[in-house]
Amino acid sequence: MQDFVYTSQPQRVVFGAGALKHLGREIDALGAKRALVLSTPEQRKQAERVADLLGAQAAGIFDRAVMHVPIETAREAREVARQLGADCAVAIGGGSTTGLGKAIALDSGLPILAIPTTYAGSEMTPIYGLTEAGLKKTGKDPRVLPRTVIYDPELSRTLPVGLSVTSGINAIAHAAEGLYAQDSNPVMDLMAQEGISALARALPAIRRDAQDMEARADALYGAWLCGSVLGNVGMALHHKLCHTLGGSFNLPHAEVHTVVLPHAIAFNAQAAPKAMTRISRALGSASGPQGLYALAKDNGAPVALRDIGMRAEDLDRAADIAVSNPYWNPRPFGPAQRDLIRALLQRAWEGVPPA
Ligand SMILES: NC(=O)C1=CN([C@@H]2O[C@H](COP(=O)(O)OP(=O)(O)OC[C@H]3O[C@@H](n4cnc5c(N)ncnc54)[C@H](OP(=O)(O)O)[C@@H]3O)[C@@H](O)[C@H]2O)C=CC1
């Protein structure tokens, strides 16, 4: 066993079908009295339900969350929170809504209670993202880590099957890269393997029946574990490629993760054999990269960048951007490996199986 450092994160998790009913109790436990409820415009009804449950503990609703947290939206939400005298934020929705809560917390220190309805995993991380003048910046700050997370599988019932699959693979990506992270540890390895395994059995079951509550619970459980891994250890090549493709070419977040993951994992296979063993074991497949590709393809998810809006003529620029400021990776991918990364992107663009 290698030496390691493990830092536990100060969070409370309430898990279970119908767990939303504990919301008032959880707001009390935070010592808060006036919650600003956050959602996207489309999930306003969910936000209203939350505000109704809170009754006098609700300060108001801000329903303008959008993906990648534009700085203008963050400023607007911060101002609304200030004017309403909110002393906490309740974010109900996917990573976009949690991200808006984080932007408020970054500025004001307001505690966040997150109620995730996708599998993106942001609720378990101190990572935030903000987009200003078309550029997305990410950072880490303990203030943005949600203090309480309510996982209620009933609330993900309405998440469309296609999004459930891609969002679940977004979560798997956190765990897969955590398995070869520079700063990983045995606890994260356990969580990563269990998280991948839970999602790998949940996603096909959700595809068969979107109302299968056991599968919905398994998927949220997996998202929790995989998100925790992302919150504890560093990201590598896969996340760098997705941040490049999402940030500079505006590709949809969960879909881009789904397409790139098998190729990024294949790139790292020889440099991270133990991680490959855990990934393939968790997937129940002979090969990690092939198993990830099959998980997407067999469940109707996109496997080609060209099918999610990437233009062939932008691949060169994407490769240049990705290698210009690389994250740590078990197999280096700086400017000297530019042609290898370009070849990886070509395969991902065409949608052929990983090399
Ligand atoms: N900081 C971190 O640690 C992490 C951050 N992220 C960030 O989070 C964002 C992506 O998160 P993701 O969850 O994929 O994206 P969104 O929050 O944008 O949600 C994705 C889609 O799911 C739909 N949706 C969510 N909940 C429901 C529901 N209950 N019923 C029906 N549809 C629903 C949304 O619909 P609608 O738009 O109609 O509401 C939206 O179309 C990105 O900005 C990414 O960078 C992701 C992972 C980790």
Ligand SMILES: O=C(O)/C=C\C(=O)CC(=O)O
């Ligand atoms: O790529 C991911 O899923 C993980 C992290 C982010 O998205 C960072 C962020 O923009 O909040």
